[in-house]
Amino acid sequence: MQLIDGKQTSKEVRMEIAAEVAKLKEAGAKIPHLAAILVGHDGGSESYVAGKIRACEEVGFKSSLIRFEDDVTEEELINKVKEMNNDADVDGFIVQLPLPKHISEDKVNETIDPRKDVDGFHPVNVGRMTIGMPAFISATPQGIMELLKRYQIDTKGKHCVVIGRSNIVGRPMSVLLSQKGNPGDATVTVCHSRTANLKEICLQADIIIAAIGSPGFVKGDMVKEGAVVIDVGTTRVPATDTKSGWRLKGDVLFDEVAPKCSFITPVPGGVGPMTITSLIINTLKSAKKEIYQ
Amino acid sequence: MQLIDGKQTSKEVRMEIAAEVAKLKEAGAKIPHLAAILVGHDGGSESYVAGKIRACEEVGFKSSLIRFEDDVTEEELINKVKEMNNDADVDGFIVQLPLPKHISEDKVNETIDPRKDVDGFHPVNVGRMTIGMPAFISATPQGIMELLKRYQIDTKGKHCVVIGRSNIVGRPMSVLLSQKGNPGDATVTVCHSRTANLKEICLQADIIIAAIGSPGFVKGDMVKEGAVVIDVGTTRVPATDTKSGWRLKGDVLFDEVAPKCSFITPVPGGVGPMTITSLIINTLKSAKKEIYQ
Numbered sequence: 001m002q003l004i005d006g007k008q009t010s011k012e013v014r015m016e017i018a019a020e021v022a023k024l025k026e027a028g029a030k031i032p033h034l035a036a037i038l039v040g041h042d043g044g045s046e047s048y049v050a051g052k053i054r055a056c057e058e059v060g061f062k063s064s065l066i067r068f069e070d071d072v073t074e075e076e077l078i079n080k081v082k083e084m085n086n087d088a089d090v091d092g093f094i095v096q097l098p099l100p101k102h103i104s105e106d107k108v109n110e111t112i113d114p115r116k117d118v119d120g121f122h123p124v125n126v127g128r129m130t131i132g133m134p135a136f137i138s139a140t141p142q143g144i145m146e147l148l149k150r151y152q153i154d155t156k157g158k159h160c161v162v163i164g165r166s167n168i169v170g171r172p173m174s175v176l177l178s179q180k181g182n183p184g185d186a187t188v189t190v191c192h193s194r195t196a197n198l199k200e201i202c203l204q205a206d207i208i209i210a211a212i213g214s215p216g217f218v219k220g221d222m223v224k225e226g227a228v229v230i231d232v233g234t235t236r237v238p239a240t241d242t243k244s245g246w247r248l249k250g251d252v253l254f255d256e257v258a259p260k261c262s263f264i265t266p267v268p269g270g271v272g273p274m275t276i277t278s279l280i281i282n283t284l285k286s287a288k289k290e291i292y293q
Numbered sequence: 294m295q296l297i298d299g300k301q302t303s304k305e306v307r308m309e310i311a312a313e314v315a316k317l318k319e320a321g322a323k324i325p326h327l328a329a330i331l332v333g334h335d336g337g338s339e340s341y342v343a344g345k346i347r348a349c350e351e352v353g354f355k356s357s358l359i360r361f362e363d364d365v366t367e368e369e370l371i372n373k374v375k376e377m378n379n380d381a382d383v384d385g386f387i388v389q390l391p392l393p394k395h396i397s398e399d400k401v402n403e404t405i406d407p408r409k410d411v412d413g414f415h416p417v418n419v420g421r422m423t424i425g426m427p428a429f430i431s432a433t434p435q436g437i438m439e440l441l442k443r444y445q446i447d448t449k450g451k452h453c454v455v456i457g458r459s460n461i462v463g464r465p466m467s468v469l470l471s472q473k474g475n476p477g478d479a480t481v482t483v484c485h486s487r488t489a490n491l492k493e494i495c496l497q498a499d500i501i502i503a504a505i506g507s508p509g510f511v512k513g514d515m516v517k518e519g520a521v522v523i524d525v526g527t528t529r530v531p532a533t534d535t536k537s538g539w540r541l542k543g544d545v546l547f548d549e550v551a552p553k554c555s556f557i558t559p560v561p562g563g564v565g566p567m568t569i570t571s572l573i574i575n576t577l578k579s580a581k582k583e584i585y586q
Contacts, residue, residue, distance in 0.1 A: 106426070127420030129461045130468070133399070157489045166472055167424045174467075175423070178458055178483045187494065189482040190471045196450045208483065 001258055004150075004230075004265040006143070009150050010273040014059050017284055021060035032287035033062040034118065034279070035084060035093035039077065039103075047094045048276075048291035052094070055276045061283060064090075064159040065200075074103045078111050085113040089289040092118030092281070130175055134291045136282050141172040143274025144209065144230055146281070148183040153207070153228055153263060162184040163218070163251070164211035169232050173209050188231040190244055198222075215249035220256030228263045232271050248272075294551055295444075297523075297558045299436070302443055307352050309578055314353035324579035326355040326530035327411065327572070328377060328386035332370065332396075333363040338389045341569075343557040345387070348569045354576060357383075367396045371404050378406040383412030384580040387572070408585040419460075423468055427584045429575050434465040436567025437502065437523055439574070441476040446500070446521055446556060449478040454495055456511070456544070457504035458485045462525050466502050491515075508542035513549030521556045525564050541565075 024031060034056050038049045048138060049065065056063035066080060077095075084093045093116055099105050114124035120138035128135035137145070148155060160177050164170035172192065178188040184209065191198055193212075201207060202222040210218045211232035233251030250267030258264050265271050285291055317324060327349050331342045342358065349356035359373060370388075377386045386409055392398050407417035413431035421428035430438070441448060453470050457463035463483065471481040479500065483493055486505075495501060495515040503511045504525035516522060526544030543560030551557050558564050578584055 022315070123417045123420030123424065123426065125420065126423050127416030127418065130419050130423045130464060131416065133416065157487045159489075159494075171423060171468070174471075174483070175464070178467075183446065185485075185487040187484055187488040189480065190467070191480050192471070192478075194450045194478040195480040212373075238521075 001261050002263050004151055004263050004270055005274040006147060006265060006270045008249055009147055012150075013274075013277050014055065014280065017280055018059040020284065024058065030089075030287070031062050032091050032283050033064070033089055034283040035064045035066065035090050037066045037068070037077070037080060037084070037093065038148055039068045039072055039096070039099055042098070045098075049096050049190040050277060051276050054079045055280050056283075059279070059280055062089075063077060068265075070100050071102075072103075074107065077103060077108060081108060081111045085111075085116060090116065092116050092279075092283040094119045116286060118286055119196075120282065121168075129172060132179055132272040136285070136291055137176070138168055138172060139275040139282075140169050140211075140232060141176055142269060142278040143271055144173060144232070144282065145176055145183055146160070146224045146274060146278070147230070147265070147271070153183070155183040155207065156185040158186045158206040159189070159204055160207040160209065161189045161191060161205035162209045162211065163191045163198070163202070164209075164213075164232075165190055165192045166211060169211040170209070173211070177207075177209075182288065187285065210251035212251055214250070214251055216253040218257060220260060222255065223257050223260050225260050226262045227260065229257055229261050229265070230271065231265050231267050233267060234272060294554050295556050297440055297444055297556050297563055299440060299558060299566040301565045302440055303570045305443075306439065307573065308565075310573055311352045313577065318353065318510070323382075323580070324353065324355050325356070325576050326382055326577040328357045328359065328375070328380075328383050330359045330361070330370070330373060330386065330388045332361045332365055332389070332392055335391070337553065338391075342389050342444065344569050345572060348573050349576075352573055353546075355382075360397075363393050365393075365396075367400065369394060370401060374401060374404045378404075378409060383409065384574065385409050385572075385576040387412045409579060411572055411579055414461075419465075422465060425472055426581040429584055430469070430571075431461055431465060432568040432571040432575075433504075433525060434469055434566060435571040436564055437466060437525070437565060438469055438476055439571070440523070440558070440564070444556060446476070448476040448500065451479045451499040452482070452497055453479040453500040453502065454482045454484060454498035455502045456484045456491070456495070456506065457502075457506075458483055462504040464503070466504070468584070470500075471509050487583050503544035505544055507518055507544055509544070509546040510540060511550060513546065513553060516550050516553050519552050519555045520553065522550055522554050522558070523564065524558050524560050526560060552581050 053063045099112035114122045117290045120136035125135045162174045174188045174190045177186040207228040209230045215235045231250035231252040236246040237249045248268045339341045346356045407415045413429035418428045455467045467483045470479040500521040502523045508528045523545035524545040530542045531541040532540040541561045
């Protein structure tokens with residue numbers, strides 16, 4: 001069994017990007033610029049955005065943070081989004097979710113220029129991904145694709161079972177893995193809460209992507225010998241032996257499943273560390289006009 | 294075994310729409326208007342467009358046909374698309390494919406206002422469909438969903454195997470059937486040319502959607518007793534006993550497969566007749582602003 005070390009891979013990707021940025025600086029070229037819009041003071045959102053800005057600093061990107069209070073109007077927020085769309089210095093930007101209830105997330109999302117939508121949530125990017133055109137892919141799926149690629153995990157003709165059909169993980173993973181390409185060309189089954197014979201289907205899987213948000217859902221007797229298991233779950237469960245009082249739990253019962261696997265991602269330290277790095281990858285792609293001309 | 298009669302269903306849908314249009318006329322309201330842009334004189338395209346216009350007449354829609362010769366420039370065509378986007382009388386329009394090689398189909402497609410994209414090919418509509426927002430769904434997948442609904446075929450928790458991953462059939466079918474809803478909520482497996490154990494997977498299917506364009510590909514020994522089989526194949530094969538010299542062949546070896554099925558679509562007369570009707574459904578939805586406000 002080999003552990004897929006997302007922390008290490010993330011570090012490597014960031015070092016590669018930092019080297020590329022250093023060259024840009026040497027050549028006197030424009031430095032990639034990621035901006036984040038943060039509304040309110042939710043603890044989770046604060047720490048995500050802080051992590052994104054730290055990652056920018058680490059690779060040498062320019063970053064900016066635009067803050068609004070919770071009582072910002074939808075119109076004000078949308079005007080700021082339009083301003084960012086038109087700011088030639090900004091290569092990509094994100095609006096940190098969730099937003100206060102009086103603001104339509106769909107409306108804000110659809111206002112973002114798809115060419116700067118490094119979160120990959122705009123319908124144009126989802127649509128382009130679905131039909132196999134160049135597109136910004138959202139953070140978690142892109143991180144998983146990067147891990148599969150760097151660990152040279154062969155997906156062609158393999159049976160991949162995706163548990164979960166969310167718009168941010170399950171759905172894009174099922175599309176990407178079944179498309180032509182490498183990683184890709186897999187036979188993909190999408191399972192979810194309505195699936196009748198989940199255990200039977202999982203037992204056929206060469207690759208399992210568990211993305212349901214149910215701690216320890218995938219047990220040892222659901223996984224065949226030699227399978228690759230990617231655990232996307234990150235549920236906070238109460239813990240008495242941590243300073244925070246909680247601990248991250250994956251969707252996979254690691255101790256039971258790991259001995260049967262050829263490859264497995266741990267939680268924490270597997271998929272998680274790749275997500276912010278994916279945003280950095282997308283910002284670089286935007287700066288280099290790799291997706292849109 | 295029950296035959297799914299697409300010809301009959303299509304007729305019923307058109308009659309329902311005709312009744313709705315008649316009411317609009319009575320009330321003095323605007324009549325839905327579908328426009329088609331046709332470039333060149335390809336025989337297949339001519340006959341598809343003619344069928345679309347006939348369908349408009351049948352239900353009482355207004356229709357218009359804009360023709361260009363093969364040597365139209367990309368710019369001229371795109372200007373016409375923009376004109377249609379801005380024509381308040383046009384509820385929906387299509388640009389008949391294929392286009393001559395000197396014109397980018399992607400560029401033309403992306404110029405169409407998604408709110409009038411009744412073919413459902415624009416990335417915005419594909420993206421909205423993928424994330425479960427209201428969207429124009431392309432003709433064949435929408436026709437299949439309508440058949441499943443009208444024949445009250447239960448898809449919830451069923452294992453549905455989609456053979457083929459094309460952007461116009463396989464991909465959208467796999468997304469729609471695995472989404473929440475009815476029809477929907479199925480466990481969906483996407484198979485394609487790289488799939489290793491296709492027969493084994495098909496034998497598990499409660500519902501098979503065959504969309505590979507390979508005549509007679511699905512054989513009797515690939516289908517379990519009681520399965521629902523939807524045949525999307527329409528390959529022209531040479532025939533000595535028809536006036537045209539050819540005959541339509543589906544992807545399913547009907548004589549072997551039909552006796553095992555609970556429901557099956559014939560070719561011709563199954564999925565095919567529903568495609569143009571889907572376009573009519575979409576045009577009505579556009580006129581009623583059901584997808585976009």
